[in-house]
Amino acid sequence: MPRMKGADLITEHLVRNKIPYVFGICGHGNVGMLDSLYGAQDKIKLVSPRHEQVAAHMADAYFRVRHEPVATLTSCGPGSANIIMPLQVALSDSSALLAITANVPTQQFNRSPFQEINRHYQADFVNIVRPVVKRAFQPTRVEMLPLALRQATTTMLSGRPGPVNVDVPFNVFQEEGDVEVPAASPKLGMRRSGAAPDDVAAALDMALKAQRPALFVGHGVTLSEASAELTAFARKLGIPVISSPNGFGTIDMTDPLSLGFIGRNGAYPSNQAGRHADLVIAIGARFDDRSASSWLPGYSWNFPHAKLIHVDVDPDELGRNYPPDIAILADARTFLRQLLAGLESAKPREGALKQWHAEIKGWRDEWEAFTKPNFDIHASPIRPERVVADCQAVLPDDAILSCDVGVNHNWYMQFWKARRPQTMLNSWGFSGMGFGTAGALGAKLAAPDRPVVAIAGDGCFTMVPHVLCTAVEYDIPVVWVIWNNFAWASIRDIQYGMFGGRELGTAFYQGANQKPYNPDFAAWARASGVEGITVTKSQDFKGALEHAVKLNKPVLLDVHVDANVRPPATGAWQLPPTPYNEPAFGKAWVPEMAPAK
Ligand SMILES: Cc1ncc(C[n+]2csc(CCOP(=O)(O)OP(=O)(O)O)c2C)c(N)n1
Ligand SMILES: [Mg+2]
Numbered sequence: 001m002p003r004m005k006g007a008d009l010i011t012e013h014l015v016r017n018k019i020p021y022v023f024g025i026c027g028h029g030n031v032g033m034l035d036s037l038y039g040a041q042d043k044i045k046l047v048s049p050r051h052e053q054v055a056a057h058m059a060d061a062y063f064r065v066r067h068e069p070v071a072t073l074t075s076c077g078p079g080s081a082n083i084i085m086p087l088q089v090a091l092s093d094s095s096a097l098l099a100i101t102a103n104v105p106t107q108q109f110n111r112s113p114f115q116e117i118n119r120h121y122q123a124d125f126v127n128i129v130r131p132v133v134k135r136a137f138q139p140t141r142v143e144m145l146p147l148a149l150r151q152a153t154t155t156m157l158s159g160r161p162g163p164v165n166v167d168v169p170f171n172v173f174q175e176e177g178d179v180e181v182p183a184a185s186p187k188l189g190m191r192r193s194g195a196a197p198d199d200v201a202a203a204l205d206m207a208l209k210a211q212r213p214a215l216f217v218g219h220g221v222t223l224s225e226a227s228a229e230l231t232a233f234a235r236k237l238g239i240p241v242i243s244s245p246n247g248f249g250t251i252d253m254t255d256p257l258s259l260g261f262i263g264r265n266g267a268y269p270s271n272q273a274g275r276h277a278d279l280v281i282a283i284g285a286r287f288d289d290r291s292a293s294s295w296l297p298g299y300s301w302n303f304p305h306a307k308l309i310h311v312d313v314d315p316d317e318l319g320r321n322y323p324p325d326i327a328i329l330a331d332a333r334t335f336l337r338q339l340l341a342g343l344e345s346a347k348p349r350e351g352a353l354k355q356w357h358a359e360i361k362g363w364r365d366e367w368e369a370f371t372k373p374n375f376d377i378h379a380s381p382i383r384p385e386r387v388v389a390d391c392q393a394v395l396p397d398d399a400i401l402s403c404d405v406g407v408n409h410n411w412y413m414q415f416w417k418a419r420r421p422q423t424m425l426n427s428w429g430f431s432g433m434g435f436g437t438a439g440a441l442g443a444k445l446a447a448p449d450r451p452v453v454a455i456a457g458d459g460c461f462t463m464v465p466h467v468l469c470t471a472v473e474y475d476i477p478v479v480w481v482i483w484n485n486f487a488w489a490s491i492r493d494i495q496y497g498m499f500g501g502r503e504l505g506t507a508f509y510q511g512a513n514q515k516p517y518n519p520d521f522a523a524w525a526r527a528s529g530v531e532g533i534t535v536t537k538s539q540d541f542k543g544a545l546e547h548a549v550k551l552n553k554p555v556l557l558d559v560h561v562d563a564n565v566r567p568p569a570t571g572a573w574q575l576p577p578t579p580y581n582e583p584a585f586g587k588a589w590v591p592e593m594a595p596a597k
Contacts, residue, residue, distance in 0.1 A: 027075020029102030061439030077115030092429025142177030220284010249418030404436030
């Protein structure tokens with residue numbers, strides 16, 4: 001067995017797993033690891049952003065684009081404490097990353113050395129990180145590293161992917177042991193589970209008998225790379241597809257069968273189809289409050305009036321919110337292939353869904369007629385619709401949108417038409433501000449030949465503005481579109497709605513006269529070495545974006561958008577005990593609930 005330093009073993013393991021990047025920030029705790037990476041720069045590259053949060057968002061986004069993981073490296077104490085939020089962002093959205101954290105030397109455990117977290121237990125990072133990772137490991141001897149590393153890289157990609165943590169005391173990087181580099185772990189999608197044949201037959205039977213069927217697809221379909229199978233199945237039976245944001249593009253969203261997002265900020269045809277369906281086949285989607293109108297009957301869905309086939313790789317998601325008629329613990333692609341195989345011997349049902357399709361077309365036409373005129377209005381400040389429309393017009397089908405959080409994101413959820421999977425990144429479950437702004441850097445490293453555009457509110461961007469430095473230092477040509485409405489507008493609107501128009505702490509003002517304030521974002525960019533352009537007229541945005549994408553350099557567009565134009569709600573969202581608003585377009589529909597089924 002070779003004798004190796006712990007840090008070199010870790011490096012070798014990363015290389016063997018074809019992990020090309022470590023996104024990390026130095027600290028005294030991890031200098032041993034940095035020194036090992038120094039010797040392996042031809043095989044693995046360190047990218048060192050200015051905040052640990054950014055490092056973890058970058059790794060998360062990298063995985064979402066490529067479905068291959070990278071690692072982060074942070075030091076003991078505060079450096080690693082800074083990655084808790086982005087780890088939960090990754091965990092909520094089933095995104096894998098290997099978070100290597102450093103800790104104090106085992107020889108000093110419990111003596112309260114510099115940066116030890118030890119109020120209740122020695123070197124206690126594991127207890128901080130455990131709720132936000134799939135699994136945390138703390139090998140305290142070099143001999144413990146091979147097993148911990150192999151388990152960590154296997155766990156993060158198995159079943160439902162997610163972040164894992166390997167916490168390494170300072171001396172374990174430095175000390176030597178007689179150790180073998182573990183074999184490479186299985187890649188994402190190498191281990192897939194299928195549905196029981198009886199369940200496949202029953203599901204197919206229900207799908208063939210339904211009068212008003214709908215597919216509801218989420219990140220599980222994206223992660224299992226089941227786009228072709230989903231599209232084939234939907235087309236074969238003519239079943240419309242409703243999508244959660246992380247399932248966007250698994251069917252080309254310009255396909256007439258694609259209805260878009262559902263829920264308060266969804267598209268009207270989607271909510272209409274959801275609440276009128278008699279069968280919902282949910283695949284890798286979990287009916288969270290934002291895609292289920294907070295589970296209020298009749299706004300997005302009507303269970304148990306509608307039958308539900310729920311397919312997921314995570315047993316905890318099956319029936320979490322709605323008890324399924326058939327619960328199937330299976331990988332999305334495998335299940336869809338099973339359905340397609342079953343269809344080969346099924347009788348075609350020509351015209352069976354004619355009425356359903358006609359209804360859906362009617363809803364789509366109503367929605368178009370209601371929304372379309374606003375897409376053509378030029379104004380200053382700019383109407384939100386114009387920004388979405390020009391992004392759609394300028395960006396090629398394979399461009400990647402790295403979306404941040406806020407009302408700007410609601411516009412993209414409602415109107416963006418992703419043409420391909422893994423082209424729209426969203427912090428969906430945890431909505432961590434900074435994800436889109438920082439994630440763009442990781443996305444660009446994952447897809448260097450494709451345009452990457454971050455859509456970031458002024459609030460989100462100001463949380464991680466140092467991304468500008470990283471783009472320049474490492475020459476990462478991303479475009480940031482700053483959706484500048486001088487407010488934490490999404491929260492301001494909630495505050496307005498709930499508290500009779502009173503506002504505190506949800507907009508940016510300077511001084512006592514309440515003058516709207518923001519830094520000059522374009523100047524800020526230029527000061528960092530990034531091209532910066534201010535856009536205040538809608539007529540100028542398209543050209544500015546074209547220029548930015550062509551330039552192939554980091555560019556920031558500071559786009560002044562009207563905060564007082566709000567996306568029309570087509571479903572509901574409730575924060576008990578406060579009342580919820582009725583949709584601005586469409587209304588709830590609750591069928592006679594008895595007899596159910
Ligand atoms: C780290 C973090 N802090 C706070 C929030 C709560 N929050 C959600 S959206 C939002 C405002 C976002 O403002 P901005 O980026 O300007 O987007 P806008 O809504 O104005 O489009 C806030 C504060 C959050 N999701 N994440
Ligand atoms: Mg804002």
